[in-house]
Amino acid sequence: MNEHVPSSSRPRPPGRPPRVSRDVIVRAARRIVDDEGVARLTMRRLAEEVGTTPMALYHHVRDKDALLLLLLEDVAATMQRPTLPADPRQRIVTIFRTLHDGLAACPWIVDVLTSDDLMSEAALWYVEGVIDAAIGAGLSPRQAVRAYRTLWYYTVGEIIVRSTAARRRAANPAPTYRDEVFSHLNADEHPRLAAIADDWAELTARDTYRDGLEALVNGLLPPPIAPDPA
Amino acid sequence: MNEHVPSSSRPRPPGRPPRVSRDVIVRAARRIVDDEGVARLTMRRLAEEVGTTPMALYHHVRDKDALLLLLLEDVAATMQRPTLPADPRQRIVTIFRTLHDGLAACPWIVDVLTSDDLMSEAALWYVEGVIDAAIGAGLSPRQAVRAYRTLWYYTVGEIIVRSTAARRRAANPAPTYRDEVFSHLNADEHPRLAAIADDWAELTARDTYRDGLEALVNGLLPPPIAPDPA
DNA sequence: ACCTGAACACCGTTCAAGT
DNA sequence: ACCTGAACACCGTTCAAGT
Numbered sequence: 001m002n003e004h005v006p007s008s009s010r011p012r013p014p015g016r017p018p019r020v021s022r023d024v025i026v027r028a029a030r031r032i033v034d035d036e037g038v039a040r041l042t043m044r045r046l047a048e049e050v051g052t053t054p055m056a057l058y059h060h061v062r063d064k065d066a067l068l069l070l071l072l073e074d075v076a077a078t079m080q081r082p083t084l085p086a087d088p089r090q091r092i093v094t095i096f097r098t099l100h101d102g103l104a105a106c107p108w109i110v111d112v113l114t115s116d117d118l119m120s121e122a123a124l125w126y127v128e129g130v131i132d133a134a135i136g137a138g139l140s141p142r143q144a145v146r147a148y149r150t151l152w153y154y155t156v157g158e159i160i161v162r163s164t165a166a167r168r169r170a171a172n173p174a175p176t177y178r179d180e181v182f183s184h185l186n187a188d189e190h191p192r193l194a195a196i197a198d199d200w201a202e203l204t205a206r207d208t209y210r211d212g213l214e215a216l217v218n219g220l221l222p223p224p225i226a227p228d229p230a
Numbered sequence: 231m232n233e234h235v236p237s238s239s240r241p242r243p244p245g246r247p248p249r250v251s252r253d254v255i256v257r258a259a260r261r262i263v264d265d266e267g268v269a270r271l272t273m274r275r276l277a278e279e280v281g282t283t284p285m286a287l288y289h290h291v292r293d294k295d296a297l298l299l300l301l302l303e304d305v306a307a308t309m310q311r312p313t314l315p316a317d318p319r320q321r322i323v324t325i326f327r328t329l330h331d332g333l334a335a336c337p338w339i340v341d342v343l344t345s346d347d348l349m350s351e352a353a354l355w356y357v358e359g360v361i362d363a364a365i366g367a368g369l370s371p372r373q374a375v376r377a378y379r380t381l382w383y384y385t386v387g388e389i390i391v392r393s394t395a396a397r398r399r400a401a402n403p404a405p406t407y408r409d410e411v412f413s414h415l416n417a418d419e420h421p422r423l424a425a426i427a428d429d430w431a432e433l434t435a436r437d438t439y440r441d442g443l444e445a446l447v448n449g450l451l452p453p454p455i456a457p458d459p460a
Numbered sequence: 461a462c463c464t465g466a467a468c469a470c471c472g473t474t475c476a477a478g479t
Numbered sequence: 480a481c482c483t484g485a486a487c488a489c490c491g492t493t494c495a496a497g498t
């Protein structure tokens with residue numbers, strides 16, 4: 001109902017001419033979020049950036065949630081599409097790596113990711129590619145959707161957990177609660193953890209998204225060469 | 231430095247006697263969060279529930295983030311530990327299912343999960359169990375940690391994405407943005423998606439955590455019976 | 461040692477009015 | 480049709496003072 005028609009070939013609409021547009025707002029929001037972090041993206045700060053009052057924004061965007069969705073869409077739209085290998089298995093890995101890297105490059109995206117699926121127009125290309133490859137690898141359409149979702153959960157979880165941890169570390173260089181817990185480990189109760197306690201921080205800091213992704217794909221798809229002597 | 235000694239065998243400490251304690255605060259916070267949702271957990275509302283002023287809380291808890299961590303710890307501590315099967319593979323599945331179900335039962339936990347690893351004292355039991363089982367299944371300690379992390383990312387992602395979606399649906403029964411995108415699918419551009427568009431909502435609503443978990447475990451662990459004719 | 465009141469520096473959003 | 484000012488109903492946290 002709140003349609004915003006692009007200012008294309010309308011012969012002089014009546015009323016006051018607009019001074020800002022959805023596009024201008026989204027670009028300004030992106031600037032704030034990239035330069036200053038999501039925490040600074042408030043309607044007031046955004047209005048300032050655009051050069052209007054907070055209330056002018058509500059004329060172009062329903063509310064702040066809608067704005068965040070527009071922002072997510074913007075990221076999806078400006079992401080580079082990779083050239084896809086022929087092998088379905090490799091195709092899935094390639095698509096998700098691109099998706100992951102593109103999203104992980106915007107640490108602010110974490111707050112937005114939790115607010116909805118990544119389901120903008122622009123993201124459909126990636127989803128289509130994964131479903132198609134999964135079917136190509138031998139799954140049924142329904143299984144393919146399930147596989148896609150599993151991979152998506154893993155990807156979202158990885159980005160959220162790791163980039164939140166990184167943000168925390170940057171904001172507060174003091175040892176985390178986890179470090180404290182690990183330094184008081186009882187070797188009788190938790191022998192395995194005690195044995196690797198010293199390596200834990202280093203192991204956790206390492207980016208193992210790709211390894212996990214490949215394990216996941218292997219677990220989800222049927223074996224590459226099915227002997228099946230039936 | 232801000233040590234809070236339990237009121238055990240101290241012979242009449244000087245100064246004003248405390249009227250609230252960390253325990254009382256955490257219990258009150260839990261009550262609010264369970265009954266009214268995380269959004270309502272504010273320092274002011276919490277003070278009201280406890281029967282003090284907001285500022286009294288800051289004497290027992292560093293800040294709101296610390297409070298959320300205490301809350302997470304509380305959940306981990308009150309979670310029931312499952313009896314573990316002998317088979318390492320089944321053991322991992324069992325532990326993560328318990329972890330998942332326990333966390334997913336508290337929809338409010340989403341906001342807290344993103345704020346740190348699940349690394350309270352009480353959670354160590356689960357982590358130790360997974361690492362031990364993974365080593366038992368043939369992984370090196372380092373590989374076991376990697377496997378644990380991959381499974382944790384998947385679990386967190388699943389909980390966050392699905393419970394956020396559920397919360398949205400409850401708050402606003404109108405069709406989501408995703409529904410809208412799916413109803414305008416171009417079958418030429420996205421043939422696979424167009425073919426399953428009608429089933430998408432149903433497939434996504436379904437709980438497939440277990441299936442994904444098992445696929446993940448299969449992909450992460452070495453095959454159960456390694457022929458290895460060397 | 462523990463608690464309080466008042467204040468600071470913010471939020472998102474509504475509503476009635478202006479151009 | 481688009482924008483504004485003033486206001487509502489909130490936040491987390493600091494600080495100086497009280498018991």
